[in-house]
Amino acid sequence: MNPPLSRRAFGLGGAALVGAALAGSPGGGAHAAEPPSGEWVDVPVPPLAGRSHLLGIAAPDPWHVFAGGTENAYQPDSRAVMLQRTPRGWTRVAMPEGLVVVNDVRARHAADVWALAAGRNAQERTDLLHWNGHRWTAVAGPEGELLQAIEVDRTGGLWATGISGDATTVSVRRHGQWKNALTLPQPSGLNAIAAGSASDVWAGGYGESQIGPTPLWHFDGAAWKRTPWGSEWAHWILQIEYVAPDDVWFYALEQSPLFPPPTLHHWDGSAFTAHRLPSPSDPAGEVRPKSVMGFLGSIAADGRGGVWASSPYDPARLLHFDGTSWIQATPPLGVTAYSMTRVPHTGIIWAGTQVGTVWRKS
Template sequence: MFLSLPRAATALAVGLATVVATAVSPAAAHTRSWRDISPAESNGTVLFDVESAGGATWAVGRHSDTTTRTFTPVAMRWTGTGWQAPPQPADEGHLDDLAIGAPDEVWAVGTRFETAGESDGEQARALLQHWNGTAWSEVALPFPEGADDTSLSAVDVDARGSVWAFGGYADAAGQYVPALFRGDAHGGGAWTRLPANTGLNWVSQLEAGPGGVVHAIGDGISRFDGTSWTKQSLPPALDGALFDGIEMRTTNDVWAVGHIRDENLWRRPVVVRYDGRAWRTVRTPAETGQLYDITFDGSGRPVIVGETQDPAVNPAGNYVLTTGPQGLLTRTEDPPGAGFLYGAATDAAGRVWTVGGASGAEGGVSPAAYAGIRR
């Protein structure tokens, strides 16, 4: 999940071709009840992802304060009554993505900062960490010898318990090389480096499905069949779209969300859906919004979260799309206290969780962490 900072994309005019107008099921035309469960005393903190599985719910992000440290990683566990933040293995850095295989098999990726030397300042390194039910520990990945500027941006756990992590490094010539790793779910297992030539310039999230099939999203969508990657064909009007969230409901029902630059709206929300044959556009409101994550509630309806920086759309900054009375995606929900929203998940009880920053952002920076839940 990323903050609301401009990224390179082609500005396109309003108007999307190949629109699926009835791709989702109708829902009641009313705002559902959200409850603010934001962590206490979280000024300077923002949460980028939330996941819930096996009765465990975690959220990750970063914290900044007035010390000389740039950021400190944050990982919070929901106890049933509040958030608990166990000690982190890295003193400086941030966590961007999260995956849960079981209550004692939780994984998070991001960046740690290390002091490179008196004259070189801080150096960023890939950070992969594992929760074993008691404590967090850092896990080393088999980057090639001599790899520099290592990074990790995405992690997922598949149904078999395999862990997938995506990142990259700089080779001896200083060229960026993508990297994909797979390991077993039991912390000390061997890791394998797999082909990572997705055809994308960057990857924001992975979705590991049945049979070793993995989808990667970023400046496009790519599919890994266990051997090689195939960049997916999207509707031509989405050339330049950027994606931050993906959800695979079945092999032939995959959703991805993001945004596209728009000459009139600045950023327009984008939702696409794969039906087993092709990726098609799902109609979204023609208003300023950027989408970061998608989940499905206990009734099977999509809940898509993000942000808007247009006060006429929502002065609080949060942007939530769900299905309206005609079965189209619409903005009818406004979680109290929420600002920009970066992550969403559904637990076994069908409750939807979302995290991000609290309302009241200045200059695109939220004042504190936000977490919300709805049935």
Template sequence: MRTLLGRRTAALAVTAAVTAAGLTGTALADAPSGAWTATEITGLTAPALYGVTAPDRGHAWAVGTQSSSSAPLILSYRHGAWAPQAAPAGTAPQLVDVASRGPSNVWAVGQGGGDATAKSLHWNGRAWKAVAYPRQLPMAVSVDSRGKAWSIGSNTDGSGAAVFRRTGGTWTDEGLSLASGTLLDALAARTPEDVWAGGMTSSGDGLWHYDGTAWTQMDIPGDWPHWVLQVVALSPEDVWFYTIPQDPLFSGPTLVHWDGAAFTVTKTPSPYEQVRAYAQDVGFLGDIASDGRGGVWLQDSRTAYYRHFDGTTWTSVPRPANDLGGWPQVYDLAQVGRTASVWGVGPGAGDRLLIDRFR
């Protein structure tokens, strides 16, 4: 689920005074079995990836932008290798998210301007098709258990945030009534009767649930409203959220779990060591993904580690070594089908791009 433009320019509601919490006093579990490795892709121009999806071991797609954000970028993984795919004419130049329900049903959404009027794409197993989008700034896309695509988007002026479902060959507004100025940036449509939408609002927590009939705004425990950045929905009793409590001192992000009846809030290991007046890019907080075993992977885009949470304790697992002169941010993580493998993508450097994988 990724992050660009509308998400990138969203300001935190408070000035963020960020301190380094590190792992002091945090119990560490044994590292999961396996290792993170990186695949290098060359031959691109100023590439960046913002979304990745993997319906099974043999197929994956990653989307983003290239050529100084002037052209869309689609990479397909098959037969053990990544390769570029051509985007249809008119595709928005900055693809921000991608989701799938099998190798023949993949959806991507993008942001752009000028002649790039097509904001969403569909892959049917043979070719990509450009599809018009009802808002100027699509933010995320998800595909439910029946193969129907859901998406969230808004307008460039921040108005019109809404949830849409692809029905009858068009994007249909699913009736989530939101206050003006509400930001939606996270979406997980597990089934048509179990959909989560996350974001930030001026009243309460930025989290809503749809049961197939109506939307309910949810209340996460805590003294401050939560800005919900990411959602991973595995079952009605197993949903994970990556959030920012909007307290005046910006205590840092949290990992929140829903068990079907109540929320549990866990502080994440925080790498932040500087004062930030604004979150210029929501991607600076990274992403989460299921580990396929009841826990969660987290990459916080500020350290040389992937964080693993087994439901009780944290583990820090080293990222793959590289010679880029730093650690590329990780904008999106995706579990590979129902396995314990995970893909991680982010921006590149020059003509080089690294895609991480745990297995």
């Protein structure tokens, strides 16, 4: 199986970040904060077969959740799966034949959901899928493009990043028609995209070199501009979590030869601040860099100005950052949440895990 290079598909593609376990000096001395109310709980869902992962999750309202991924991963009979929650409970939903993994899920409302799914070789088959409230069907993407990431803005526009030949693209779909929004003359790929309105879109991805500029672009409704990322090493933008024009979170990996873990970055409308995740040995609130192998985790805004993070180098804890301080929460099981999302206008967080289970925090 060879899914696209993205934050969620990276582990399934068989690639790994390999580095020595390094400890560095503390990156900050933030005090420990009181955790938000509510506990993380495991939610019963239809069981998946064999080795399974839930790589994309969307929750457009308090009554509906869509969690997609794969079961029997790495096996000849691996297949894409989609679990759906309605007021009646959780069910499995049929997917088009021949797909082995769902990499991303985005939803505007319960009868308008989009997903990216791949066949055994993503270069040969990557499908854009749509749920209309009754079934999943394939929808044509931008012609000649291999899609990597999708996002739905608040006006209903569907944004997609992709690769077309030797170029990287961003396209937008409105009223059933695709329009190219950005073309970059290199195939490095933009594997993360987030949008508020049609005039506030962020796209990021993997740097062309370790010391080149970090590929982070912003669209203001008139033009795309490359956003400076002040660091010695280029960063791989793994995930972008849009809350408001002056409240955007970036989960990123420094492309340093020392293989540091992912870091959390915040845009306040005028500047970035960087925040290192605590390592497993740190007391609550202290921040220390540490190396990481394998799959890279996920983040979700909490609706109160902070963000939740799940990291593979510390699966015994879920981490919460309120903008100043870190707190640690115990997950239902010591595994990584591969995908996380917040129900709009609530503090409810849903997560899909590396073992095909679903968690909820309320």
